[in-house]
Amino acid sequence: MSLDQLVKDDEKTPVLCLPHQCEFLSDTWLDRVRDFLAKEISRTDSALPLFSLAMRLVDAPAHLGFDENIAQCSVRFDGSQLQVDRQIEGDFEVLVEGAYQAGLFMAQIVGAQVPGCLAEAEREKQHLFGAQALRMQGQISDARVQGVMARLYDHMARLTVENPDLCHRAEALGLARHIREVEEQGYTVIENAISPEFADDVRAATLRAVMAHDGYQLQWMLYHGQEFERLLQNAPLMTLMDASLGRGAGIGSISAIVRGPGPGGIPLHNDYSMIPEPYPDFAMTGVGVWALEDWTVASGPTWIVPGSHRERRAPNKGEGLDRGVAIEMPKGSVVYFTYGVWHWQGDRSEPGQRVTVHSHFNRGILRGLEPKRVDVQMMHRNAPRLGEMLGEDDWFDKLDAHGRDYLRAGHMAKLQAFTEQRKKLLLSQVSTGPESVLTS
Numbered sequence: 001m002s003l004d005q006l007v008k009d010d011e012k013t014p015v016l017c018l019p020h021q022c023e024f025l026s027d028t029w030l031d032r033v034r035d036f037l038a039k040e041i042s043r044t045d046s047a048l049p050l051f052s053l054a055m056r057l058v059d060a061p062a063h064l065g066f067d068e069n070i071a072q073c074s075v076r077f078d079g080s081q082l083q084v085d086r087q088i089e090g091d092f093e094v095l096v097e098g099a100y101q102a103g104l105f106m107a108q109i110v111g112a113q114v115p116g117c118l119a120e121a122e123r124e125k126q127h128l129f130g131a132q133a134l135r136m137q138g139q140i141s142d143a144r145v146q147g148v149m150a151r152l153y154d155h156m157a158r159l160t161v162e163n164p165d166l167c168h169r170a171e172a173l174g175l176a177r178h179i180r181e182v183e184e185q186g187y188t189v190i191e192n193a194i195s196p197e198f199a200d201d202v203r204a205a206t207l208r209a210v211m212a213h214d215g216y217q218l219q220w221m222l223y224h225g226q227e228f229e230r231l232l233q234n235a236p237l238m239t240l241m242d243a244s245l246g247r248g249a250g251i252g253s254i255s256a257i258v259r260g261p262g263p264g265g266i267p268l269h270n271d272y273s274m275i276p277e278p279y280p281d282f283a284m285t286g287v288g289v290w291a292l293e294d295w296t297v298a299s300g301p302t303w304i305v306p307g308s309h310r311e312r313r314a315p316n317k318g319e320g321l322d323r324g325v326a327i328e329m330p331k332g333s334v335v336y337f338t339y340g341v342w343h344w345q346g347d348r349s350e351p352g353q354r355v356t357v358h359s360h361f362n363r364g365i366l367r368g369l370e371p372k373r374v375d376v377q378m379m380h381r382n383a384p385r386l387g388e389m390l391g392e393d394d395w396f397d398k399l400d401a402h403g404r405d406y407l408r409a410g411h412m413a414k415l416q417a418f419t420e421q422r423k424k425l426l427l428s429q430v431s432t433g434p435e436s437v438l439t440s
Ligand SMILES: [Fe+2]
Pocket: 269, 270, 271, 343
């Protein structure tokens, strides 16, 4: 399906999210900023002081239709009139400039009023995109306006979807090579997908949860703390999930494993539980295993048999062990494998514990290994990305008195078609074309 086919006659750009959501810096996004601020201004007892902000981000995805793919907007309140539009002429108290995808990373963080939350998000953003990817000049000094802005920030983050253009997003995150590797080898490693500091936080939270149970392994890790809510929405890993499993992929199981020295406890296998052979040529499940310490051969890493997914079947006992490679990667990295690739847990010869979190996702049409619990407060403290993996954006398991949820059925079909189209473009251009496809 071409981009043109995704645009209805009465639309300027394709609508690739549900009506209650919006894309970062789209016209709908601006409308909701305006509506929210108008309500905030009208409910204050005494007039708010003047305030003004502007944002100018380059390399926005092409489907949003901005001139030269530059997305910009401004907010100005003169004491009586509120103006929210695309003009960024003149002086503003705050000016944000940089790259669209880095801005979107921050725009999906809910927690502007939670101490330390935005500072942690800023650290992760700089870790992924670099210190200069998003720059802010100036600041809001009035405490009441700061409060309004914090509430606006969270309100918009709850509505803002991830960039639906897989090709553009993968390029912006430096993942085109990784998507190609998954197709060819059945796996890839994203080094340093989170900061070492965040890896330490996740490791500590994992140990707290696991030690309260059997001390070895645990499932349902999403529900053991906000560290896991953040980890699951990791933009690089979810981009690989989107590429191989399609949009609307659901959580299959979020598990943790703590292991000490000794032989590996999980023999050669694949993750295609009860899937008949030969396996389909599209991916059914994918797993990202997070390294929360440095992984070396001595630490007992996962071993993978590259290309074994082409067999489209489970391994026979001992088959492929001589072709296995140890996944060595620094703390904060994630290995992603799919297509039923063969793997096992290696022996650990060094002391101490290896602590891992396993993000196991299924194509949206499949069932998970653990039941999903949609907690409305969890949804409220996260962007729509988390709801998507809990099945909130598709039509499965949904029905009301009027019948099936055709709105979500249509939305997911459109999003899937766009994702597939962009994946094909990415794969064709990575193999033979130019380095960047940002303007395509
Ligand atoms: Fe496995």
